[in-house]
Amino acid sequence: MEVLLVSLLNGLVYGMLLFMLASGLTLIFSMMGVLNFAHGSIYMLGAYFAYESTRWIGFWSALLIAPLLCGAIGAAIEIWGLRRVHHNGHIAELLFTFGLVFIIGRSVQMAWGMLPMPYRVPASLDFPLFTLYGLQFPAYRGFMLLISAGMLGGIWLLLKRTRVGMIIQAALTHPGMTAALGHNVPLVFTIVFAGGCFLAGLAGVIGGNYQSTEPGIADAMGPIVFVVVVFGGLGSLAGCFIASIIMGMVVTFSVVIDASIADLLRPIGIVPRSDDLLGEILTVPVARIGALLPLLMMVLILFFRPRGLLGTRDT
Amino acid sequence: MTRRSAIIWLTLLAVAIVLPWLFYDFAHHRPAGFVISMLSQMGMMIILALSYNMLLGQAGLFSLCHATFFGFGGYSTIHFLNAAGAGELPVPTELMPLLAGLSGLGLAIVFGAMATKQRATAFAMITLGIGELVATAALMFHHFFGGEGGVSTDRMIDQSLFGLSYASGIQVYYLIVGWTFVAALLMWLQTMTPLGRMANACRDNFERAQFMGYDPRIVRFLQFCLAGFFAGIGGGLYAITYEIVTFDAVAAPLSANALLMAYIGGNMVFVGPVLGAVLITLLQSGVSLMSNSWLIYVGVLFIAMVTFAPAGITGIIMAHGPVWRAGRLSRLILPYLRLVVPGIATVAGFVGMVELLSFLTIGAAAGKHLVLFGSPIDANTAAPWAIAIVLLVVGTVWLRFEARYFARVWESVAGSVEARA
Amino acid sequence: MVGWRLFTAIFVGLLGIASVGAARAADDTIKIGYIDPFSGPFAATGNNFLKVFNFILEKANAQGGPLGKKYELVTFDDKLQPAEALIALKSVTDQNLPFVMHCVGSNVGSAMIDAVSKHNARNPDNRLLYLNCGALATELTNEQCDFWHFRFTVNVDQRAVARIKTLPQSVKSVYLLNQDYLFGQSVQKATQKYLAQYRPDVKVVGDELVPFGKVQDFSPYIAKIKASGAQSLVTSNYDRDLNLLMKAGNDAGLEIRYDSYLAHQPGGPTSTGPAGDNRLTSIMEFHDNVAAEENNPAAEKFISEWRARAEFNFIPLDYVTMFQMLTAAINKAGSTDAVKVAKALEGMKVTDMMGDENVMRAEDHQFLGPLHEAIFTHSAKLDAEKTGLGWKSEAKISGADLTLPTSCKMKRPAS
Structure with missing residues (x-):
């Protein structure tokens, strides 16, 4: 029971962090058809920028500076990069972001070296918030929840209450029609791309000290965010949100389950031998294959429902 | 097959046969091992890239799990070789890649049935998931994949059609040349079959293909299976060459490599991926020996290709075809020459900056000495930095200027060629 | 066709450039091929090792x-x-x-043993020795042991013995x-095995x-x-995972002890920081405070020179010993001939910088040298990576105490 409740909270924290990354990616993906491979790299940049500004100015200003820098980089990528590649097709755009991964990855190594950076939780947030069954829940995680909930509210207001939001919503589902109505779709693209990178940078600021700040984090976060976006479905922020929470929960809960497929089979009298390949697959506990589950879920949902969970149109 | 294409194929085969002897190590009276292993790798990568292009170029399918079939073929071959070594499998070494291909085909049938239900981005995502699944499973299940350590074998199983022992790299190289030639030839011929043509049709307009009575899904499926078969052959050669297969052979970086090779070489021409495979292998094996920043060069090369030459290197070459036939190529010589100097300056400035920067943060820490373009350089003095910056800035500005001039000449030449046609 | 000609020209040209880098020769040096990751996700490890080797070789060459x-x-x-x-x-x-020397990754190490053995069998006129400086899997000197392979570092099983033997008596329950x-799996097996052997009173609760x-x-x-x-968490985790x-x-x-195997790796102290104060221990060959702890002025000078140029602790004392052994073996053999040097290395005993005896065991080519169990604390004299915290030895296990039986059945060449 205690494990369950603690995991629920932690799953929520991780899920919200995922959503912060995935929301930007899903907006970009839905509008431009580009699955931005470099999104994880922007997240990493956010963490490094946050480390630097924490060192020189302070954590609270980093909360604004790092995302703004990431947003500016995003805008630059869109204006001078993606827009030029656009007429070469989707695969070209995708490959363009793929090249960016290499360049950003190595540039970060060149600027900060390869060892992890001591980017730590600010002292003012470094205390236990409450204690649950003898385990403390740190205030910083509460803060992360607060920030991501604030972001969720912010995006919702932006999309529902502002003119830009309306256009973005329109462009999400009917990009061609929106352009035909005379809206400056390229500008909207730039705003969305920069906004997505802003959110990724923000995730980097609060994720960089929650996890660690090193060149490997881009690769660590990249794939799972992809899975979330595809799982949630194209053109649906709600689907993205649900998928983020589900994936956060799946990843957190799978590690506490020690059961394997063989345990399910045992009551009906099938006991696999563990010394062959099949036996090995059947007897591996869920806790060990936790990392596999999100991928498996993504492949299955694409197989049965290619639009994703709440997707509004085909990919 | 026309007479001209036969000549091209045979010339290429002859080049592949002669190449290792051009790098003969006279000091030690043996062929140069490094060159042979690099050429061997090129052979496998050519098969991988060509088979990948059956999906990307021919069928317009953007797959992200191609290494899965390559690696699976490799793993199977290790087990086949071990069985053969134990006397349980009377198959000669020369035919092992065929078994590997069949293993790849088997796996491709299973995964293809799942993935080819979809197309475009959904297909890409399913294949991404499949690739990651298999790569993770390879680390987890020890019976077939051997975990981190991989599975290993001894290729000297003493069963050969030609009485060869395969002790030396050069014998294996010729085995690779043989199989690469056969596989490439088969893939080339496949592009002319009805299936190959239908794959093109489904790529360009799958709805029209559907109206014509073909099921694009079946076409995708067959194409996917064949690609898996050929990738498996490549994996078999990989296993025979290295005598060990680890999870790197099924992991995402190799799938990404297949994509890079096909795209950089040019996916709309059959020979494109071959060129890409050669280039990328050289970059990885050759340049990575000289610079640890090779990934950034790959990234920049890639972005430059995507932005300026989406049809790849062969695309650039092909674009000169009409001009050449019209006898106007000479008009382009001057503009090209004018590109050379600023081009070199830009590249040199960029390489200089990257190497200087990465030396300061990484190289110096490891106690290395910086050697750039053959001469030792002290990164703590201002001179090399100033030179690199000036080269980069002046080179870029100048290059932009020359590029505009080039574009003008090119347009007028291409326009006149078109007008004549 | 113009395309083909260009294609061939580019190909031959690039191949030429690549092979130039490969052709070099000199006689007044003994060259050692050093293979490790210098790019990609594990590049940091390779570069750190390189820094260590450059320092060690500078000293060795000066002598x-x-x-x-x-x-x-x-x-x-x-x-x-x-x-x-x-x-x-x-x-x-x-x-x-x-x-050929190689440190990082037992999977690569296993492949190297196999490849060097095959190469030497197939090319008797061009043999070489594989100096293993960090592939730790115990099998490499047991089932997979090979005449051409020498491991100059202590393996997983020996580290597990040191880990278990230095576990405080007050600890009665551990979580693995x-x-x-x-690596993690072999640590798991070795920890289970030696816990049962040396500390039957300790309960494994996870x-x-x-x-x-x-x-x-x-x-x-x-x-x-x-x-x-659990009172103690015994873990193979390092870097990011730790x-x-x-x-x-x-x-x-x-509230728990973190008894790790590799927490001392470069970058580890930085990312752990104050969080590890007095609760993180690791098993290591050496650290910056050993010299002062054992009152060895020569070693203290060595460490102060090291600290002047590097930002992380000097851990691999066994690499210093490795070059002591290699130098002695080459001198004894009178050449760098692989068989002669290998024979000279077998059973070699040398005294390391701290005055302890180290042995290269002849039966399986496994190095036997001392290990320290150290705790990460703010009361250490010299800190690690400018964190204000450093390593402090709690126990030292001699190489002789780490002598374990081997299942190696080595095939030796006739000449």
Whole structure:
């Protein structure tokens, strides 16, 4: 029971962090058809920028500076990069972001070296918030929840209450029609791309000290965010949100389950031998294959429902 | 097959046969091992890239799990070789890649049935998931994949059609040349079959293909299976060459490599991926020996290709075809020459900056000495930095200027060629 | 066709450029091919080792190398992939280098043993020795032992013995948490084995394998550990996996000892920081405070020189010993001939910088040297990576105490 409740909270924290990354990616993906491979790299940049500004100015200003820098980089990528590649097709755009991964990855190594950076939780947030069954829940995680909930509210207001939001919503589902109505779709693209990178940078600021700040984090976060976006479905922020929470929960809960497929089979009298390949697959506990589950879920949902969970149109 | 294409194929085969002897190590009276292993790798990568292009170029399918079939073929071959070594499998070494291909085909049938239900981005995502699944499973299940350590074998199983022992790299190289030639030839011929043509049709307009009575899904499926078969052959050669297969052979970086090779070489021409495979292998094996920043060069090369030459290197070459036939190529010589100097300056400035920067943060820490373009350089003095910056800035500005001039000449030449046609 | 001609020209040209780098020769040096990851995700490890070796070789060469020649490293990047390592090995044999050295990754190490053995059998005129400086899997000197392979570092089983023997008597329950890959699994098996052998009083209350480098948040594991009531967490985790584990543990207020195997790796102290104060221990060959702890002025000078140029602690004392052994062996053999040097290395005993005896065991080519169990604390004299915290030895185990039986049945060449 205690494990369950603690995991629920932690799953929520991780899920919200995922959503912060995935929301930007899903907006970009839905509008431009580009699955931005470099999104994880922007997240990493956010963490490094946050480390630097924490060192020189302070954590609270980093909360604004790092995302703004990431947003500016995003805008630059869109204006001078993606827009030029656009007429070469989707695969070209995708490959363009793929090249960016290499360049950003190595540039970060060149600027900060390869060892992890001591980017730590600010002292003012470094205390236990409450204690649950003898385990403390740190205030910083509460803060992360607060920030991501604030972001969720912010995006919702932006999309529902502002003119830009309306256009973005329109462009999400009917990009061609929106352009035909005379809206400056390229500008909207730039705003969305920069906004997505802003959110990724923000995730980097609060994720960089929650996890660690090193060149490997881009690769660590990249794939799972992809899975979330595809799982949630194209053109649906709600689907993205649900998928983020589900994936956060799946990843957190799978590690506490020690059961394997063989345990399910045992009551009906099938006991696999563990010394062959099949036996090995059947007897591996869920806790060990936790990392596999999100991928498996993504492949299955694409197989049965290619639009994703709440997707509004085909990919 | 026309007479001209036969000549091209045979010339290429002859080049592949002669190449290792051009790098003969006279000091030690043996062929140069490094060159042979690099050429061997090129052979496998050519098969991988060509088979990948059956999906990307021919069928317009953007797959992200191609290494899965390559690696699976490799793993199977290790087990086949071990069985053969134990006397349980009377198959000669020369035919092992065929078994590997069949293993790849088997796996491709299973995964293809799942993935080819979809197309475009959904297909890409399913294949991404499949690739990651298999790569993770390879680390987890020890019976077939051997975990981190991989599975290993001894290729000297003493069963050969030609009485060869395969002790030396050069014998294996010729085995690779043989199989690469056969596989490439088969893939080339496949592009002319009805299936190959239908794959093109489904790529360009799958709805029209559907109206014509073909099921694009079946076409995708067959194409996917064949690609898996050929990738498996490549994996078999990989296993025979290295005598060990680890999870790197099924992991995402190799799938990404297949994509890079096909795209950089040019996916709309059959020979494109071959060129890409050669280039990328050289970059990885050759340049990575000289610079640890090779990934950034790959990234920049890639972005430059995507932005300026989406049809790849062969695309650039092909674009000169009409001009050449019209006898106007000479008009382009001057503009090209004018590109050379600023081009070199830009590249040199960029390489200089990257190497200087990465030396300061990484190289110096490891106690290395910086050697750039053959001469030792002290990164703590201002001179090399100033030179690199000036080269980069002046080179870029100048290059932009020359590029505009080039574009003008090119347009007028291409326009006149078109007008004549 | 113009395309073909251009194609061939580019091909031959690039191939030429690539092979120029491979053709070099000099006689007044002893060249050692050094294969490790210098690019990709594990590049940091390779570069740190290189820094250590450059320092050690500078010293060794200043004292006059073997046969009056100087050591020189020729580096090759394997990106931690066995296939890339084997291509690099081809370059090493191309250049007729007598030694190939490799540190990172038992999977690469296993492939190297196999490849060097096959190469030496197939090319008797161009043999070389494989100097293993960090592939730790015990099998490499047991089932997979090979005449051409020498391991100059202490293996997983020996480290596990040191880990268990130095576990405080007050600890009665442990939780094992290891990474789900080759190294983690062998640590898991060895820890289980020697816990049962040396500390039957200790209860294993949890035994877990976690995905390697994939876990983003260790909180659920921490909940499990907390529920088990363990006093000590014995773990193979290092770098990111250890850092995130301890971060989650501290966030949750878990009071437990972290008894690790590799927490001392470069970058480890930085990412752990104050969170590890007085609760993190590791098993290591050496650290910056050993010299002062054992009152050895020569070693203190060595360390102060090291600290002037590097930002992380000097751990691999066994690498210093390795070059002592290699120099002695080459001098004894009178050449760098692989068989002669190998025979000279077998059973060699040398006294290391701290005055302890180290042995290269003849039966399995496994190095026997001392290990320290040290705690990460703010009361250490010299800190690690400018964190204000450093390593302080709690126990030292001699090489003789780490002598374990071997199952090696070595095939030796006739000549």
